[in-house]
Amino acid sequence: LLTDANAKGVNPVTLLDQAQYDRRRRRTLARISQRPGVVSEEAKTARSIDPREAELVARLRARDVTAPSALAETYLPEVARRLAREFPTTDEHLATTAAIDAILNVAERPDQVDLSKGTLRTYLVMAARGDLRNVLATATRRRGRESSLEAVEVLALERKIHRDDPNADPTAEAAIQSADRPDLQANVRRVTKHPTDAAVLKAMLEGERRTAAYAEILGISGLDEATQRAEVKKVKDRLKLRLRRTRAPES
Amino acid sequence: VTPHATGPSVFLAARKRAAGSSFFLAHDLDEYERLVGLSDSDLAQALGCSLDVLDLLGLCRTPSRDARFRADLEAIGTRFQIDAVRLAVLLRVLDALRAFEPLAQADGWLAAARDREDGLDDQR
Numbered sequence: 001l002l003t004d005a006n007a008k009g010v011n012p013v014t015l016l017d018q019a020q021y022d023r024r025r026r027r028t029l030a031r032i033s034q035r036p037g038v039v040s041e042e043a044k045t046a047r048s049i050d051p052r053e054a055e056l057v058a059r060l061r062a063r064d065v066t067a068p069s070a071l072a073e074t075y076l077p078e079v080a081r082r083l084a085r086e087f088p089t090t091d092e093h094l095a096t097t098a099a100i101d102a103i104l105n106v107a108e109r110p111d112q113v114d115l116s117k118g119t120l121r122t123y124l125v126m127a128a129r130g131d132l133r134n135v136l137a138t139a140t141r142r143r144g145r146e147s148s149l150e151a152v153e154v155l156a157l158e159r160k161i162h163r164d165d166p167n168a169d170p171t172a173e174a175a176i177q178s179a180d181r182p183d184l185q186a187n188v189r190r191v192t193k194h195p196t197d198a199a200v201l202k203a204m205l206e207g208e209r210r211t212a213a214y215a216e217i218l219g220i221s222g223l224d225e226a227t228q229r230a231e232v233k234k235v236k237d238r239l240k241l242r243l244r245r246t247r248a249p250e251s
Numbered sequence: 252v253t254p255h256a257t258g259p260s261v262f263l264a265a266r267k268r269a270a271g272s273s274f275f276l277a278h279d280l281d282e283y284e285r286l287v288g289l290s291d292s293d294l295a296q297a298l299g300c301s302l303d304v305l306d307l308l309g310l311c312r313t314p315s316r317d318a319r320f321r322a323d324l325e326a327i328g329t330r331f332q333i334d335a336v337r338l339a340v341l342l343r344v345l346d347a348l349r350a351f352e353p354l355a356q357a358d359g360w361l362a363a364a365r366d367r368e369d370g371l372d373d374q375r
Contacts, residue, residue: 065323066330068275069310072265080261100265107312108274 053120060110068107102128266309277309
């Protein structure tokens with residue numbers, strides 16, 4: 001039966017050809033749509049678009065000079081308030097700027113708005129929220145970089161140590177170069193947990209070579225020179241060793 | 252213009268932000284203020300509107316400098332109850348100033364060069 005149906009180009013279930021099937025489907029749908037309480041797909045779409053929003057978007061697209069101002073007047077305060085509510089701990093200025101940018105962006109490029117997919121209000125809020133999140137993420141990354149300045153300095157020192165070391169592993173060197181790796185930075189922070197160690201590392205990084213300077217940091221200036229030299233060497237070697245040991249494994 | 256719960260500052264911030272794009276009238280108003288040496292209050296007074304209206308005015312698209320110029324100005328004038336002719340004069344003056352600005356700069360360079368030459372002559 002199936003082979004026969006395929007050969008004749010008819011649907012094996014309904015035993016109708018495509019044209020017959022389409023005609024019957026249209027008639028059936030038309031009958032159903034006339035029943036009380038049934039709303040057609042077209043009607044559903046048309047009803048979900050706010051006519052005021054549609055008019056405003058149409059004005060923007062038609063290059064109506066006052067439309068961008070109307071857009072801002074209608075939505076800017078609301079979008080700004082909503083963002084301020086959603087991000088209560090964020091600087092209000094950032095939230096307002098994100099809301100403003102979303103409005104100005106739509107004013108300049110209204111074609112990006114598709115009202116059949118959602119309301120203009122929702123679009124603006126989502127765009128502003130996305131912008132604000134990006135700004136906050138960038139600020140967080142910047143703060144992270146600033147707070148790990150000391151760790152980065154130590155990384156630089158570690159690089160210097162490895163450059164001076166003829167047996168340094170070149171792949172490890174490559175890993176150290178990526179100062180943004182949080183695991184590596186965490187390891188370096190562990191090395192500099194003690195303030196005296198951090199001060200010694202900093203002095204090493206700055207190229208300090210005088211034993212007296214390190215003795216002062218370590219609080220052993222009162223000891224004789226030979227003991228100072230031995231103590232300073234011990235601390236420096238310990239730190240170098242710890243840096244090597246805490247080096248992050250290759251990823 | 253309807254007052255808003257968040258106050259006018261959000262529209263002022265929007266106008267200042269919009270001044271960065273030549274799409275908006277704020278860009279023209281801002282440049283006019285700079286070239287002529289006016290404050291926001293001076294400009295509002297020149298256009299015969301309040302500062303709140305000036306903020307919303309700046310958020311308009313800048314009028315086309317073609318056949319639509321008049322219609323665009325009339326639309327703005329009607330919407331914000333301002334004299335469209337004053338805005339038209341302002342924009343035309345601004346366009347003229349923009350056209351002359353490179354010459355003015357060049358003249359400034361020439362003047363600077365002349366001053367330097369004069370100085371050298373004095374030394375000689």
